[in-house]
Amino acid sequence: MKKTLSHQELTRLAVPTVAMPHHEARLKYALLSSHQSHLAKPNIARSIQKGWNTIMAHKKIMMGGAALGAAVVGLTVASLVGPMTATASAQGMARQGAQALTTLSPVEQAKIQARTSLGIATDLQAAQAAKDARALSYTEAAAQYPALSSTVSHDLAFVGFTRDDGAKVLIGLDRHRLPVYELVNDTTHGNAASVSGTGVGGSSGAPSQPINGTPITIPVNGTAGMVHN
Amino acid sequence: MQLFGWPRVVAHMDDEQALVERARIDPAAFGQLYDQTYGAISNYILRRVGDVATAQDLTAEVYLKAMQGLSRYQWRGLPFTAWLYRIAANEIASYFRGRRHTNLSLDELRDDYQFEPAATLDLERDLVEAQYQACRQADFRLIQRLLSQLPPKYQEVLALRYFEKKSLADIALITGKNLNTVKSLSARGLGCLRRAYIDAQSHSTLQPSARQPVMKVEE
Numbered sequence: 001m002k003k004t005l006s007h008q009e010l011t012r013l014a015v016p017t018v019a020m021p022h023h024e025a026r027l028k029y030a031l032l033s034s035h036q037s038h039l040a041k042p043n044i045a046r047s048i049q050k051g052w053n054t055i056m057a058h059k060k061i062m063m064g065g066a067a068l069g070a071a072v073v074g075l076t077v078a079s080l081v082g083p084m085t086a087t088a089s090a091q092g093m094a095r096q097g098a099q100a101l102t103t104l105s106p107v108e109q110a111k112i113q114a115r116t117s118l119g120i121a122t123d124l125q126a127a128q129a130a131k132d133a134r135a136l137s138y139t140e141a142a143a144q145y146p147a148l149s150s151t152v153s154h155d156l157a158f159v160g161f162t163r164d165d166g167a168k169v170l171i172g173l174d175r176h177r178l179p180v181y182e183l184v185n186d187t188t189h190g191n192a193a194s195v196s197g198t199g200v201g202g203s204s205g206a207p208s209q210p211i212n213g214t215p216i217t218i219p220v221n222g223t224a225g226m227v228h229n
Numbered sequence: 230m231q232l233f234g235w236p237r238v239v240a241h242m243d244d245e246q247a248l249v250e251r252a253r254i255d256p257a258a259f260g261q262l263y264d265q266t267y268g269a270i271s272n273y274i275l276r277r278v279g280d281v282a283t284a285q286d287l288t289a290e291v292y293l294k295a296m297q298g299l300s301r302y303q304w305r306g307l308p309f310t311a312w313l314y315r316i317a318a319n320e321i322a323s324y325f326r327g328r329r330h331t332n333l334s335l336d337e338l339r340d341d342y343q344f345e346p347a348a349t350l351d352l353e354r355d356l357v358e359a360q361y362q363a364c365r366q367a368d369f370r371l372i373q374r375l376l377s378q379l380p381p382k383y384q385e386v387l388a389l390r391y392f393e394k395k396s397l398a399d400i401a402l403i404t405g406k407n408l409n410t411v412k413s414l415s416a417r418g419l420g421c422l423r424r425a426y427i428d429a430q431s432h433s434t435l436q437p438s439a440r441q442p443v444m445k446v447e448e
Contacts, residue, residue, distance in 0.1 A: 005426040007419060010391040016366050017272055018359040023285050024267050031263065031292055032256040107293050111286055 030113040034106055090135040090159045094127035096177040097159070104178075117182045123169055124179060130161035136170075145170045145183055152181055246304050253299050262309060263292060269393075270313050276392045277321050277384070279373055281359040287324060291317045307402055314393075314403040318385055325381060375425040383418030390415055 101121055127133050141158040142148045156172035163169050172181030251258035275284035294316050376384055389395045401408045
C-alpha cells in the first residue's frame with residue numbers, strides 16, 4: 001500500500017472472503033431445529049401464555065421456594081448419606097448435564113450445538129440409561145480413551161459410556177455441569193473417532209487433536225460432524 | 230426498488246417479501262433466507278471483530294435474533310439482508326461495549342493453547358482455515374487493525390463502506406442514519422483513518438509484514 005490512503009485505494013482494498021461451511025451447516029441445523037419453538041405459536045397465543053405464566057409465577061414463588069428448599073435439603077442429605085456407585089454417579093452427572101442444557105437460553109443452546117455436538121443432548125440422555133456409565137477424572141478418562149487430547153482442560157468431569165450402537169462416548173462437563181467436550185470412538189466403523197468441544201462460552205477446553213499421530217476421521221454420512229444414531 | 234449491492238435472497242423484492250412471510254412459519258423458507266445470507270453476514274462480522282470464534286458466536290446470535298424477531302418484522306420494502314446487517318451491527322456494537330476482547334492470531338493460539346492446526350476435525354478446520362484466510366491479506370489486516378482503533382461510529386460506517394463495499398445509501402439503510410450523517414461520518418472517519426495510517430507508517434510495529442500467517446491447514 002502507498003504512503004497515502006485515499007478513498008479510491010480503500011475502495012480497491014482486497015477483502016478476504018472466508019468460508020466456514022461446517023459452522024454454517026451446524027448453525028442452520030440448530031436454527032431450524034428450534035424454529036418451531038420460536039415461530040409456531042401465534043402472537044396472541046404467545047401473549048396470553050406469557051401473561052398466564054407471569055401470573056402463575058407470582059403464585060408459585062412461595063411454593064417454588066419451598067420446593068427449592070426441600071430439594072436443597074434433599075440433595076445435601078443425599079450427598080452426606082454416602083457415596084453413590086460409580087454408575088449412579090455418572091448417570092446423575094449426565095442428568096445434570098442434560099438439565100443444564102435445557103436451562104440455557106435458545107441462544108446458548110444453539111451456540112453449544114453449533115460449536116460442539118449436535119447430538120450432545122441425545123448422548124446425555126443415553127448416558128443416563130447406560131449400564132456401563134462411569135464418572136471419570138481426566139487421568140482415568142485419558143487411560144480409557146487414548147484419543148483424549150492432553151490439551152483438554154484437566155478440570156473437566158467426564159462421563160464415559162457405551163452407546164447402543166457400540167460407540168464409546170466420553171462427555172466432558174465443566175464446573176457448571178455444562179457439556180463442553182465430547183469424544184465418540186465408533187469402533188463399529190473402523191475405530192474412528194470424532195471429537196468436538198472447543199469450549200463453550202470460553203469456559204474450558206482447548207481444541208482437541210489426535211495423540212501419537214492416530215488418525216481421526218469422521219465416520220459421518222453428510223451430517224454435521226458427530227456420530228449419531 | 231433495486232437490489233444492487235445486496236446479496237439477493239430472491240430475484241425480485243416481491244418474491245423476497247413472500248419468502249420472508251413464509252419464513253415466519255416455515256423452517257424451509259427460513260433456511261433459504263439463511264443460505265443466501267450467511268456468507269455475507271458471517272464475513273461482515275468476522276471482518277469487524279477479527280476473530281473467527283467470536284464471529285461464529287455473533288453470527289449465531291444474529292440469526293437467532295432474526296428468527297425470534299421475524300414475527301415482529303415489518304416489511305418496509307428494504308432488502309432482508311439490510312435488516313440482518315443492522316442486527317449484526319448492533320450485536321457487534323454490544324460485543325465491543327462489553328468485551329474482554331483480544332485478537333487471537335494463529336501464532337498466539339499455538340503458543341498459548343498448544344493449538345495445532347493440523348487437526349482434521351471439521352469445526353476446528355473451519356476455525357483454522359478461516360483465521361488463516363482472514364490473515365492472508367496484509368493490507369487488509371493493517372486497515373482492519375487501524376480501523377479497530379477508531380471510535381465505533383466511524384468503524385461501522387467505514388467497515389460497511391470499504392470492507393462490505395456498500396454505498397452510502399445502503400449504509401444509511403443499515404444503520405438507520407440520515408444519508409448526510411453517513412456521508413459526514415464517512416468523511417471524518419476516513420480522515421481519522423488516514424491520520425492513523427500515517428502514524429503507523431512511522432512505527433514499524435504496525436507494518437503489514439510484521440506478522441505473516443505461517444500456518445497451513447492440511448486437508
